[in-house]
Amino acid sequence: MVSNSHGLAMKSSVMTSVPTLSASAAKLRLLKKLRCTLRYEKKAWAAGARLVAGVDEVGRGSLFGCVVAAAVILDPAYRVRGLRDSKLLAPERREVLAERIREHAVAWAVAAVDAARIDQINIYHASRAAMREAVMRLAPAADHLLVDALRLDCEQPQVPIIHGDALSASIAAASILAKVERDRMMCEWDAVFPAYGLASHKGYSTPKHLAALREFGPTPLHRQSFAPVWLNPVPQEAFAFMQDEDVPTDESAVG
DSSP states (O other), X not given: OOOHHHHHHHHHHHHHHSOOOOHHHHHHHHHHHSOXXXXXXXXXXXXXXXXXXXXXXXXXXXXXXXXXXXXXXXXXXXXXTTXXXXXXSOHHHHHHHHHHHHHHOSEEEEEEEOHHHHHHHOHHHXXXXXXXXXXXXXXXXXXEEEEESOOOXXXXXXXXXXXXXXXXXXXXXXXXXHHHHHHHHXXXXXXXXXXXXXXXXXXXXXXXXXXXXXXHOOOTTBOTTXXXXXXXXXXXXXXXXXXXXXXXXXXXXXX
């Protein structure tokens, strides 16, 4: 007769060997299950709103550069197919959708708050400021806002929606425009600071980025208030050349 304790031990071993999902992986799994629709927009339209804007930001968790926000008023008569949270889309697909959004939206706008301002007022308030600025730049102006998770200092009626970029088509459109714009900025800065790999990780806390911070220290465009930046052992003075009157143009002079 075979003892059941051996079977229980094997079962326990199998159970403990199952890897635990990271918080980011678990969130992505959740977002993939959500359906991005116009139900929030339709509710606002039914209540009398005509120009409903979705608002979102990207770059909140990055260690480098600005946080970018976008606001988009979709045309109820034109459906941009394939809208969903920008994190769930391949870069090439985001570019295609961004072009369609810009071409067919009633209005769209993008705004950014730079790293220095983020360090002054913190990333939460900087994100809200960028989103508010994007809303203020819309022409025509929105008369109702759908905002990803936050409430803004705007006079328009607004609905904050948790996981809004995965649920609302307008917010998803804003997420895509903001992501495409910020990625473009990061690729431009990659040419200025090639040692950090900004084009590949867009300033986020990857092993490559952290290793570069340990080796070279932060650039003036890193967020000095973020722990992985201010905890690194190399001071920012490594890039003091940016304060000089005669900035060298030869890459070998600054490398």
